[in-house]
Amino acid sequence: MAIRKIHEVGDPCLTKVCRPVTEFNDRLHELLDDMADTMYEAGGVGLAAPQVGVLKRVVVIDTDDKYGLMELVNPVIVAIKGKQHEPEGCLSYPGKSGYVVRPAKVKIK
Numbered sequence: 449m450a451i452r453k454i455h456e457v458g459d460p461c462l463t464k465v466c467r468p469v470t471e472f473n474d475r476l477h478e479l480l481d482d483m484a485d486t487m488y489e490a491g492g493v494g495l496a497a498p499q500v501g502v503l504k505r506v507v508v509i510d511t512d513d514k515y516g517l518m519e520l521v522n523p524v525i526v527a528i529k530g531k532q533h534e535p536e537g538c539l540s541y542p543g544k545s546g547y548v549v550r551p552a553k554v555k556i557k
Contacts, residue, residue: 449478449485452500454539461498462540466505468522476506480519483508492539499540520556527555 455461469476479502487495487508497506510517530552537545 449481451489452482452486454486454490454495454499455501456540456542459501459540461501461503464498464503466498466503468505472521476521479504479506480508480521484510484517484519487539490539492537495539523556525554526557529553529555 479497483495483497483500483506486500487493487510493511494507494509497504505522507520507523508517509520528551531549532552533547533549535545536548536550
């Protein structure tokens with residue numbers, strides 16, 4: 449596992465459209481492991497592949513709840529419910545945070 453560089457606001461890779469994952473292989477597992485290590489090292493709760501310079505539809509999330517680390521590959525939101533208004537930061541915007549309105553629950557496939 450490796451700690452990858454987190455790309456910050458202004459980096460063009462953060463605004464590009466990601467490609468779906470088509471091959472589930474060792475490279476994907478390595479990417480997911482590296483992303484989790486990078487997220488934990490940076491003190492985050494989520495990290496998307498473009499934030500480490502990889503234009504793939506992959507995200508890791510760990511909100512310290514009963515689900516633990518979630519690795520999402522090609523996720524599709526199928527339902528949302530409720531609202532929450534919480535302070536939030538972003539690893540690509542170091543030192544910045546603000547209140548964000550998000551769904552209280554999200555169902556993905």
